[in-house]
Amino acid sequence: MTQEDKELLLKDLCARLPYRFIIHRYGDNVDIKINTIDDFSHFLEYSNDEKFKPYLRPMSSMTEEELYEVQEILGKGVEIHDVFISIVDSSINTFSYLELQAVFDWFNKKMFDYRGLIPMGLALEAPEGMYK
Numbered sequence: 001m002t003q004e005d006k007e008l009l010l011k012d013l014c015a016r017l018p019y020r021f022i023i024h025r026y027g028d029n030v031d032i033k034i035n036t037i038d039d040f041s042h043f044l045e046y047s048n049d050e051k052f053k054p055y056l057r058p059m060s061s062m063t064e065e066e067l068y069e070v071q072e073i074l075g076k077g078v079e080i081h082d083v084f085i086s087i088v089d090s091s092i093n094t095f096s097y098l099e100l101q102a103v104f105d106w107f108n109k110k111m112f113d114y115r116g117l118i119p120m121g122l123a124l125e126a127p128e129g130m131y132k
Helices: 003-019 037-045 064-074 097-109
Strands: 021-025 030-034 052-056 078-081 084-087
Touching: 003 021, 003 037, 003 052, 003 097, 030 037, 064 078, 064 097
Parallel strands: none
Antiparallel strands: 021 030, 021 052, 078 084
């Protein structure tokens, strides 16, 4: 893993800290639940050269109910395709900073891979129902 990949992964995981996530650690083949900042600090301290990947949900796994939640946050009809959010109502074509911030917090809480870490090989696809 390159230094750039490590920095991207750390940036992504730090945004998910308030929402508890699961990391797979290679070598001893163990899944570790990260519930607090202390858990994450402890994990990083003892995993200097170990390989690990978080479990994330691909954007394609979003349910209709979840899409509705995103639409409620944004206050407008949207469609989500992979890494694109398309506005359905052409009379409304912008998002406010606060709306985007709320959506990205929601993506982090629901463990969606909006950065594309799974195809990059930096994260694993979470099994269905892992994050309920």
